[in-house]
Amino acid sequence: MTDIKEIGFMCTINDQGIIVNESSIDKIDSKYKKAIDYVLESILKSFSSKIHSIYVRGSLPRGLGIKGVSDLDLLVVTQTPLNNKELLELQELENNGVHHFPFINGLEIGLYPLEDVVKTSHFHIIPFMIKTFSVCLYGDNLQTLLPEFKADEKLANEHIVNIASQLQQAKDDLIGNNDEEDIKGCCTWIMKIIIRCGLALVLMKENTYTRDLYPAYNLFSKHFPEKQEEMKSAINYAINPSVNNKEILSFLRSFGEWIVNQSDDWLEDYNPQRLKQLPL
Secondary structure, three states, X not given: OOOOOOOOOOOOEOOOOEEOOOOOHHHOOHHHHHHHHHHHHHHHHHHHHHEEEEXXXXXXXXXXXXXXXXXXXXXXXXXXXXXXXXXXXXXXXXXXXXXXXXXXXXXXXXXXXXXXXXXXXXXXXHHHHHHHHEEEXXXXXXXXHOOOOEOOHHHHHHHHOOXXXXXXXXXXXXXXXXXXXXXXXXXXXXHHHHHHHHHHHHHHHHOOXXXXXXXXXXXXXXXXXXXXXXXXXXXXXXXXXXXXXXXHHHHHHHHHHHHHHHHHHHHHHHOOOOOOOOEO
């Protein structure tokens, strides 16, 4: 069992309230650079004509990679869609990448059309991630073209507006499910969503943001001390996912429903129309 580690960081906010991107190629540990170079070379060897730019996001470009815990997350902006054969090749690369580099917990390669990334009339999570949590590895860097982002209701809404449907999806996936790996995957997925939703509920009061679980839990607990233990359980489920679907469902029906009720109150105040993305 993995212990809950008091690690992670809060974003730096400048004098204008803008979230500062503190990622850098120079902060990436050399062993992770080898993994990144391997995956980057594999992608470009097969699909370079369809790629606009590639970014690495998360803990690695912030110099916070942890052996066996950190994922290698790439955001790939495409000029033209990949065909089915190419998508299968990419999936195989994702599966094989972890075997080549066992110190990486997982490899995730997300594909995003260029035309969608550069749409900036409303908040979207991928332009936000490219602007504030990523480093460009290849191609024309879009970061200078994207707007600045703040720890405001537009960002908070991203983690709040879909929480009810996401919880329902998790419940539907867990009921009657006997596949232990599938249950564990669902458990980790929904618990991270719950933790980040909890952060979003207090984000504007604190004027800060994080992608890391422990500081998110810490800030939530500051404002909801009576729910601290439940949120701590969510962190434990996220890093030590259960295979007991009934146990997870019980948690989702109790603490999960409380989160949904709090989210409904927030939406009444900041997004009564329940818009999926708020205008920038």
